[in-house]
Structures are given as C-alpha cells and as structure tokens.
Amino acid sequence: MHIMEGFLPPAHALGWAAASLPFMAWGLHSVGQSLRAHPERRMLLGVAAAFAFLLSALKLPSVTGSCSHPTGVGLGALLFGPAAMVPVGFVVLLFQALLLAHGGVTTLGANVFSMAIVGPFVSYGVFRALAAFGLSRSVAVFLAACLGDLATYVTTSLQLAWAFPDPVGGIQVSFAKFAGIFALTQVPIAISEGLLTVLVVNAMARFNEHELRALPVMALRKGEGA
Amino acid sequence: MKARTWMIWAAIVLLTVLPLWLVSAPPVEPGAEAPSVFGGADERAQQAIGSIAPDYKPWFSPVVEPASGEIASLLFALQAALGAGVIGFWLGMSVTRERARRAAAQNQPPASLPQDRRAD
Numbered sequence: 001m002h003i004m005e006g007f008l009p010p011a012h013a014l015g016w017a018a019a020s021l022p023f024m025a026w027g028l029h030s031v032g033q034s035l036r037a038h039p040e041r042r043m044l045l046g047v048a049a050a051f052a053f054l055l056s057a058l059k060l061p062s063v064t065g066s067c068s069h070p071t072g073v074g075l076g077a078l079l080f081g082p083a084a085m086v087p088v089g090f091v092v093l094l095f096q097a098l099l100l101a102h103g104g105v106t107t108l109g110a111n112v113f114s115m116a117i118v119g120p121f122v123s124y125g126v127f128r129a130l131a132a133f134g135l136s137r138s139v140a141v142f143l144a145a146c147l148g149d150l151a152t153y154v155t156t157s158l159q160l161a162w163a164f165p166d167p168v169g170g171i172q173v174s175f176a177k178f179a180g181i182f183a184l185t186q187v188p189i190a191i192s193e194g195l196l197t198v199l200v201v202n203a204m205a206r207f208n209e210h211e212l213r214a215l216p217v218m219a220l221r222k223g224e225g226a
Numbered sequence: 227m228k229a230r231t232w233m234i235w236a237a238i239v240l241l242t243v244l245p246l247w248l249v250s251a252p253p254v255e256p257g258a259e260a261p262s263v264f265g266g267a268d269e270r271a272q273q274a275i276g277s278i279a280p281d282y283k284p285w286f287s288p289v290v291e292p293a294s295g296e297i298a299s300l301l302f303a304l305q306a307a308l309g310a311g312v313i314g315f316w317l318g319m320s321v322t323r324e325r326a327r328r329a330a331a332q333n334q335p336p337a338s339l340p341q342d343r344r345a346d
C-alpha cells in the first residue's frame with residue numbers, strides 16, 4: 001500500500017500530511033498518558049509495535065500473482081486504542097521510506113493516513129461493534145484485524161484514484177483499477193493477518209491475562225472498567 | 227499447543243503457499259520480455275499510474291535507495307528480525323514467568339510470595 005516517493009502531486013501530498021497531523025498529536029498524547037498511568041504496559045506496547053514491524057516487512061504472494069504485505073497495526077489498535085497506533089505506524093513507515101526507498105517522505109502523510117489511521121480505527125470500530133453483539137473474542141479479533149488491513153488498502157486505492165482520475169471515466173474507473181491491484185491482492189493476506197493476530201492475542205490471554213484484562217479494549221468485552 | 231492453534235498456523239501457511247501453485251506465469255509473447263509474476267503490488271500501481279496519466283513525472287526521488295535488490299532484502303529481513311526478536315523475547319519471558327508462578331504456587335501458599343502480588 002506504500003504510495004511511492006513522488007507519486008502523489010504536491011497538493012495531495014501536503015493535504016494528506018495535514019490530515020494526518022492531528023491524529024499524530026492525539027496518538028502521541030494518548031500513548032504518553034497510557035504509559036505514565038500504567039508503566040507495566042510498556043512491554044505489551046513494544047510487542048504491538050514489533051508485530052507491526054514484523055508483518056509490514058513480509059511481502060506475501062497472493063492469488064492475483066503479485067505480492068503485498070500485511071500491516072500488523074490491528075493488534076495494537078485492539079490493545080491500546082486506535083490513536084496509539086498512529087505514532088507506531090509512522091515509525092514503521094518512516095523507517096521504510098528513509099532506508100528502504102519503500103514508500104516515501106513526500107507520500108508519508110498519505111501512507112500514514114491509510115495504514116496508521118484508517119486501518120487501526122476500522123479495526124477498533126469493528127471489534128467494538130462485534131463485542132457489543134457478543135461474538136467470541138477470537139472471531140471479533142480475527143474480523144477486526146482482517147477488515148482493518150483491507151480498509152488500509154481500499155484507502156490507498158482511493159487516494160491514488162483521487163490523485164489520478166481516469167481521463168474518461170473519472171475517479172470511479174480509476175478506483176476500480178487501483179482496487180483491483182491493491183484490495184484484491186490483499187484479501188488472502190488480510191485473512192492471514194487476522195489469523196496471526198488471533199494467535200498473538202491468544203498467547204497474551206494465556207500468559208498476560210491480568211495485564212490484558214486491564215487494557216481498555218479487552219476490558220470492554222468483559223464489562224469491566226479500565 | 228492446542229489443536230486449534232495448529233490449525234490456524236496451517237491455514238496461514240496454506241494461504242501463503244497456495245498462490246504459488248495457483249498462479250502460473252502468463253504466456254511469453256515472442257520477442258517480448260517474459261512477464262514477471264509475484265512482483266510488488268506497489269509496482270503494479272505505478273504502472274497503472276503510467277497508463278492513466280502518461281505525462282505524470284514523479285517530482286521527488288527517494289533520499290537513499292538500497293544499492294541493490296539484495297541490500298533491500300537484507301534491510302527487509304532486518305526489519306522483520308527486529309520485530310520477531312522482540313516478540314520472541316516477550317513470549318519466552320511470559321512462558322518462563324508463568325512456569326515459575328505455577329511452580330511457586332505448588333510449593334508454597336501463594337500469599338507468602340512477594341512476586342505473586344501482581345497476580346492477585
């Protein structure tokens with residue numbers, strides 16, 4: 001989903017950066033507050049960040065015959081809330097933009113918006129909705145991570161379609177083209193990410209039950225306050 | 227590990243490996259370069275931009291570009307290793323802590339152990 005360096009017109013690049021900025025400030029504030037109140041959560045936040053680092057480095061083959069990578073930000077969004085994953089996703093994307101020429105500095109704002117903002121917020125929203133319906137934790141975690149991942153790639157497709165509307169059919173035709181590349185490729189990979197997230201959450205539930213229960217999102221399911 | 231955990235792992239491996247069998251390389255046209263399979267979706271998007279807006283020129287190029295594909299894969303491996311290392315450390319620590327907690331609970335009444343206070 002990384003829009004390549006220089007591949008967004010300057011106005012779009014600036015616009016997405018400006019749109020991401022308030023979320024970034026909110027995320028930094030939220031992480032700082034959470035760690036000040038609960039220093040013992042540092043380890044789990046590290047695991048959530050490591051998960052995003054690991055998953056976004058894995059380019060997996062897909063049924064469309066091209067490769068793409070999961071994002072790994074759903075896990076952290078479920079544990080610490082969606083805002084906390086904005087700075088984490090930003091660090092991952094900055095690392096890749098500066099060292100790997102994957103993504104870019106000019107497209108960082110747009111990439112942060114799709115991977116570190118839309119993805120985590122969709123994951124969080126899906127989880128809350130499913131938890132309210134009383135679905136089991138594994139099912140809710142799976143769907144949340146899976147749909148959050150897909151939402152990121154749909155957002156990227158929209159961003160590119162907006163910047164490069166088809167000369168004849170406009171944004172819609174262009175969106176269909178980019179979604180065919182990104183969102184379709186992503187379907188099996190999003191399922192993999194959902195399953196991996198379930199595995200990690202299960203391991204956390206087994207070994208860190210008490211920390212996990214105190215986390216805002218997981219507490220929600222059991223009707224306990226944070 | 228529980229049977230369900232094994233099944234989830236198997237599903238992940240299948241989802242990753244099956245495309246390699248399902249997708250075959252498109253036929254090579256005479257005189258043309260062999261089309262590549264399993265390239266990055268990002269590159270496909272770049273080509274799509276080229277076909278929608280042939281006049282568009284990227285206005286900025288990457289600050290540092292990995293010297294070759296090998297160096298790029300080294301850096302990607304490094305990124306994955308960093309992530310996996312932290313997760314492995316946490317998992318090892320958690321398993322050991324859980325084991326110690328269980329052993330302590332078996333030997334002595336848990337209330338007398340100071341490190342068990344967190345678990346209460």
